[in-house]
């Protein structure tokens with residue numbers, strides 16, 4: 001009797017939007033080599049907001065660069081929604097960045113000659129698709145800019161430009177939104193409303209946000225803060241408050257070797 005092959009079991013469902021395993025990035029070689037990241041393990045569950053903090057040079061930007069597939073790691077793995085994307089070629093990584101990762105930058109990075117609505121549509125067009133007008137309108141409504149859709153960035157305040165950038169980051173319904181100091185160029189009141197919007201993207205839309213920040217007040221909007229020191233994971237805090245994060249950052253600074261001062 002011939003046996004029919006059994007269907008493959010369904011892939012185990014993953015709850016992690018982004019996961020990095022033993023992530024390592026070394027720049028340079030020999031005695032001058034710098035380990036920007038040295039074996040970092042982190043998982044970012046779907047529908048969560050995580051802040052990544054650490055002193056200058058601790059590896060935060062390198063982490064975002066590798067998580068976004070802008071560069072391959074020296075070793076270790078990057079998984080997006082459970083799929084190992086580490087060894088993807090340049091073309092596949094470009095597609096990954098366009099379709100499955102949303103970006104929010106400190107300096108907004110909007111196209112100055114495109115209107116707000118055209119900026120939000122851009123990732124879909126770059127991916128070769130046709131923007132869904134209703135979705136784009138709903139996103140502009142969600143970020144509070146339904147009435148500014150036809151404005152060019154120059155006619156918008158910094159906070160409004162960052163709201164357009166957040167709508168743009170969400171338009172492809174990415175697996176994860178990576179935000180690099182998203183409030184670094186904003187005054188504290190505007191920063192608060194942009195952070196509340198990122199929080200709402202997680203709570204109301206189920207998005208996953210990973211945000212690099214130096215600001216304990218910004219970090220307190222997250223569910224969890226992870227701390228890096230010298231390219232290694234140096235701690236984690238759930239349900240952070242600004243005071244607790246600031247206290248932890250002060251202790252981290254004590255761990256960082258300071259360069260000898262010669263007089």
Ligand SMILES: Nc1ncnc2c1ncn2[C@@H]1O[C@H](COP(=O)(O)OP(=O)(O)OP(=O)(O)O)[C@@H](O)[C@H]1O
Pocket residue numbers: 027028034035036037054055056057058059060061062063
């Ligand atoms: N392209 C590169 N070539 C050489 N060294 C690099 C490169 N990029 C980063 N580094 C080094 O790797 C380490 C981590 O840098 P990274 O920019 O990731 O830190 P960071 O935590 O983002 O710092 P900051 O808060 O100042 O932006 C630093 O020592 C940095 O000098």
